[in-house]
Structures are given as structure tokens and as C-alpha cells.
Amino acid sequence: MCGICAGIGKNDQIAYVILGLKKLEYRGYDSSGIAFLRNKKLEFIKSVGQIKNLEKKIPNELKENIVIGHTRWATHGKVCEENAHPHLSENKKIAVVHNGIIENYESLKTEFLSDKKFYSQTDTEVFANLIELQKGKNLAKLIQATKLVKGSFAVAMLAENDENIYLAKKASPLYVAINNDGAMASSDISVFANKFDDFYILEDDEFAVINSKNVCFYDKNGKKIKKNSVFLNNFDFKEENLTEKYFMLKEIKEQPMVLRKTYFKYFAEDFFSKWDLEIIKKFKQFHFVACGTAYHSALLGAQYVQTFCKKECKVSIASEFRYGNEIISKNCLYIFVSQSGETADTIACASLVKNKGCKIMCVTNVPYCTLNKLADFVLPTFAGKEIAVASTKAYVAQVFTMLIFALKLADKNFQEQIKQFVLSYEIPSLDKKFLKEIFKFKKIFFIGRQKDYVTSLEAALKLKEIAYINCLGIASGELKHGTLALIDEDTLVVAISTEKSLKDKVESNLQEVKARGGKILLVSNLQHDIEVEFLINIATFSDYLMPIVSIVPLQQLAFEYAISQGYNPDKPRNLAKSVTVE
Numbered sequence: 001m002c003g004i005c006a007g008i009g010k011n012d013q014i015a016y017v018i019l020g021l022k023k024l025e026y027r028g029y030d031s032s033g034i035a036f037l038r039n040k041k042l043e044f045i046k047s048v049g050q051i052k053n054l055e056k057k058i059p060n061e062l063k064e065n066i067v068i069g070h071t072r073w074a075t076h077g078k079v080c081e082e083n084a085h086p087h088l089s090e091n092k093k094i095a096v097v098h099n100g101i102i103e104n105y106e107s108l109k110t111e112f113l114s115d116k117k118f119y120s121q122t123d124t125e126v127f128a129n130l131i132e133l134q135k136g137k138n139l140a141k142l143i144q145a146t147k148l149v150k151g152s153f154a155v156a157m158l159a160e161n162d163e164n165i166y167l168a169k170k171a172s173p174l175y176v177a178i179n180n181d182g183a184m185a186s187s188d189i190s191v192f193a194n195k196f197d198d199f200y201i202l203e204d205d206e207f208a209v210i211n212s213k214n215v216c217f218y219d220k221n222g223k224k225i226k227k228n229s230v231f232l233n234n235f236d237f238k239e240e241n242l243t244e245k246y247f248m249l250k251e252i253k254e255q256p257m258v259l260r261k262t263y264f265k266y267f268a269e270d271f272f273s274k275w276d277l278e279i280i281k282k283f284k285q286f287h288f289v290a291c292g293t294a295y296h297s298a299l300l301g302a303q304y305v306q307t308f309c310k311k312e313c314k315v316s317i318a319s320e321f322r323y324g325n326e327i328i329s330k331n332c333l334y335i336f337v338s339q340s341g342e343t344a345d346t347i348a349c350a351s352l353v354k355n356k357g358c359k360i361m362c363v364t365n366v367p368y369c370t371l372n373k374l375a376d377f378v379l380p381t382f383a384g385k386e387i388a389v390a391s392t393k394a395y396v397a398q399v400f401t402m403l404i405f406a407l408k409l410a411d412k413n414f415q416e417q418i419k420q421f422v423l424s425y426e427i428p429s430l431d432k433k434f435l436k437e438i439f440k441f442k443k444i445f446f447i448g449r450q451k452d453y454v455t456s457l458e459a460a461l462k463l464k465e466i467a468y469i470n471c472l473g474i475a476s477g478e479l480k481h482g483t484l485a486l487i488d489e490d491t492l493v494v495a496i497s498t499e500k501s502l503k504d505k506v507e508s509n510l511q512e513v514k515a516r517g518g519k520i521l522l523v524s525n526l527q528h529d530i531e532v533e534f535l536i537n538i539a540t541f542s543d544y545l546m547p548i549v550s551i552v553p554l555q556q557l558a559f560e561y562a563i564s565q566g567y568n569p570d571k572p573r574n575l576a577k578s579v580t581v582e
């Protein structure tokens, strides 16, 4: 993870870099720092915690023209100022900010740097020293060092007595923007305001040197290369305004609007008219791959394609897929689901199958992301920018988009039903009366069958992620195969029940819970004949739309639980929005 931002130009760059780092905080917020060139010497300021802590440490009068900055999600070494970036080489001549992981940093240390003193536990400090050790000019040193390194990196480097910023990239994103006043580099395009004229996407094994007058690109042999600037078609640089106290709450409330927008884009604008669906229909299998919440939406996507298109579907967790013995087949369409389009494990899987000549489709929410660049087909979700780490509206958008995709592929005409749904669906308000009672439970299980099982997985993830409750999502039928042993009077079982045909089965499972003294919160649109302690009634829509409806009160529940504990749901501990390392 981590975000890097660098600025060089006529005006003070510290303010720009700090602004950029704030926009990159979604990539990690353990610590941050900047390095700059002052009287040709390198200096730095670092701080633990969010960018606002770093900002407080920067004197108002400090204005600099050549600055690199970093916001960290800790991989190597605990969260402390020593481990915060930028990292300097031992002789303080090279400063580096880095996103990614140098996998062979221990062996590099032993082989080349045994006489150096290290001040941090990071892989990046090894990188800085390795660059310093190389011969030649600064660009040549950087190129040489990257040849010794295994792993992933997006790097911005400053050197003493040198008024350039050097950039290198492999498997982690890095973008460059320039105008008459100077240049900027960043891990994410959205960091650049629309005041820039030209934008460039650095590719793997490419290098760039930026200064206040121009930008030059080089290949791995140090040969100058020409790159064309990219045209950012309608790219939205607008920042999200916080209209609620928390982004998570804002994003939960935006879900009906997201559904309407998705409907509009896919039906009114007839998205698929530009596609040759016949090509997709020819695939015999569909294999969905994703992580976290996106994996849960993929589970539903697979159920939809299997149900409506009668095609064989498989779903894998990306970090498992990439190291498994998957049989990769050209008869299969590989579908990668990712809000950010930058998740390292998901990208690795996409590259893996693409290199074997297979076709891939990506379901992504961020335009100009790495996954889209790899994709043969892109199915965009229209959730808008999602800022809170916990995914809510992006999940609902993924599920809805994959549902529309499956229906379209199956030539089913559900347009009118879907239209009625998006027009009438509203966010229910959660009955706060019983919430206090719910917050007493520290042991919670979410159970469900089929699509409701997926909802139980997603609901449990939300509660773990932001309220730090040790909870699990389980297939209802699995309870008696082990987990039932944990049920007692202090346990809350949240049962999701929206499938009419499975109502009796759910009731039997709940009787088993009751018999062990467990308490029940039932989330359902059905008329159940069982007494439960807590009930959330949800609206009824067509069966295939119910996962969208049933997850919302559970997102709200997780949000309220986190707030009741005094936690910030937007920035949960130990996590980052975009997981760009494996």
C-alpha cells in the first residue's frame, strides 16, 4: 500500500504535496513524511498518524520547490517515526519514498550493505542505500539498483545537489502530470488537480526524470523514450464533500442513487450496445477472482451467471488463486472484481491468466486503474468515489452491475422490474431502540443460506473491520458441524432470511440456536413463525435483488456499533482502502 506524491516547480511544493498526500491517505495512514532539497542538501520531516499530524510539524514559513512525500501503511517494521518515509541513504545523499515491497531486502543487505548503519526496519532504507552504492549519475544509479531488487515498487527519489526528481516503477502505479509551472508525480491520478496540461502513465520498467521545466522518460537501459500523454476522458478531479459526519454514513445513504445511476448507465444509455455479447456467450465457464468485499460480490455474481445463464461458474480468493494449481483454460472468461482496480493480488491473477492467452473482464469502480489496462472487457460500476475504507456503495454497485450483466447475457428482460426497484428503493432507518442491547454482544455469528449466506459473510466483514468485533459469517447448515459448540447465552446470531423456499430450513437452524440459549436478530422480509429477541423487517423485492436490500441494515448496524465504541468508521485501525501489496 502506501501513497507517494512528489512536486517540483516554481511555486512552493510543500503545500501541493501535503494536499496530495491527504488525497492518498486511503492507501494508508500509519505515518507520513516529506523530504526536500534545501540549499542543495536533503532535509526531511516525519510524523506518526494521519497527514494532519505531519502538517502541524511543518513551519508556516517553510516553502520549498523540490519535495517528495509519502503516506505509509506499515509492511516492514512497526508504526513509528523511524520507519516513516522518506528514507535516506546512510550518507544522506539519497532520499526515497516507496510504495510496494522489496522482497529480497534482507539478502541485499547481507550481500551489498553489510557495512552500512540502518536507522529503520524497512525494506525502503535498504533500497535508498542500494541506489547510493551504484556508480554513475543519479538516473543510472536508480536504474542499476532496480535491477537488483525483487518485488514491487513505485519510487520517487531526491539526491543531494541535484534539482531533479527521479521516478521508477514496477507493479505499483505511478503517474506524472506537467504544466508550465512544474511537474507532479503520484500513486493516483485523482491527486492531480485539473490545472495540469499533460498526464503520463509510467509503465513497468520505465523511469522518469522531472524538473521544473520538463519531464523525460527512459527505458531500463537508460535510453530516452518518447511517451504520449494520455487523454483523461471526463476524469472527475472533484473532491468528495463530507456531507455527513462520516464518509461511511454518506456512502451508505448514497446507495439508492448509485442503483439509479447504474440502471441509467446500463439500460437508458444501453451500455451493452457497444459490446459483442456473442463473444462472451461463447465461453463455457466463468471464473470470478477478487479479495475481501469484492470477493463477496463475486460470489453473488457467480450465482447470478450460473442461475440465469446456466453456465458453470467458479469463484476464487485472489491470494489463493495465484499460488494454487488452477487449471487455466481459454474456454473460461476470467472476471476480476475490484473497487479500486489496484489490489495487488487481484492484478497478479489477472496478469497470470492474461499471459496464458486467456480473456479477462474486470468489474471496477475507478477509471484508469491498473486492472482496466489489462482487461479485454471492462464492466464499470458507477458508485462514484468511495472514501471510507469499509466498502458499502461499491459492494452494492458491484452486485447490481453483475446482476444486470448476467441478465443481459441470458437475454432475460427484467428491465421493468429493475426500474421499479431502483425508483422505489429507499434506505430504511434503523430502529435505534434495540441497538443498545445489540452492542452488549461481543460474540456474534451471521448465518444465511445461498445468497443470504453471502450477505452473512459481508455483514460479518463489516463488523470486524470497523467495530473490531470478533465475528463470523457462516452457512446456516454448517452451524451444527462445529460452530454450534460456541453458542451460549452471550452469543448473538444474526440470521438473514430472504429466500422463501428456504424459510423452514432457517427456522430449524434458529431453533437449534435457541435451544443453546443463543439470542437471535432476524433480518428478513418473510413471515417467520419463530420468536426472536430482535427483528429487522426489510422490504420485499424480487428474489435476486434481495442481497442488495438485506445488506444495508447490516452496514448500518456495523456503522452504529463502531460509533458506539468511539471508533472512526472511515479509518479503521491496521487497514487501508487500497491494498497494493500482497
Ligand code: M6R
Residues within 6 Å of the ligand: 291, 292, 293, 294, 295, 337, 338, 339, 340, 341, 342, 343, 346, 389, 390, 391, 392, 461, 462, 465, 577, 578, 579
Ligand atoms: O479495491 P478492491 O475492491 O480490490 O479491494 C478489495 C478489498 O481490499 C476490499 O473489498 C476490503 O475488503 C474492504 N475494505 C472491505 O470493506
